[in-house]
Amino acid sequence: MAQPQETAKQKKVVKFGNAAAVSQECVKKAPKETQQKFHSVSSKGDSLKLVGEEVLSSTSKDELKTNLPKAIVVKKNLKKDVDILYASFKNFEKSHSNPKEIKEFKHACNTVIRAAQKSHSAIKDKVYKIYDKKK
8 A cells, every 4th residue: 555645735734833944953052041931932822823723713703702812811921921032032142152053043033933923913813804993
C-alpha cells in the first residue's frame, strides 16, 4: 500500500508559536527569563487564536456575548506579556554582543506578536460586523 502524500497545505500547518519563520535556535540564545516571556506570549497567542475561532463562529449577539469574554481576558493577559517581553528584549539587546542573534530574536518576537495581532483583528472585525458598527 502506498502512503498518502502530504499536500502543500498539510505541510504548512504548524503551531502558532512554532511557526516556520520562528527559529527556535535564536530563541534558545536569549536568557532563560526572556525565553520564558517569549513562550508565554506564544502560548497566549495560541489561546487567543483558539478562543478567537469560537468568537468567529458566533452568528448572533447572544453567542458573541458568551464567547467574547474569554477572548477579552486572553487579549488583556497577552498585552501584559507583550509589554514584559519587550522590556526583557531590551535588556537582552543591551547585554548581548551578537547583532545577528539580536535581529533574529527580534524577528521571532515580531512574528509571534503579529500572529496574535492578526487573531485580535479578526475578532474585532467580527464584533463590528455583528453589531453593525463601522471602524
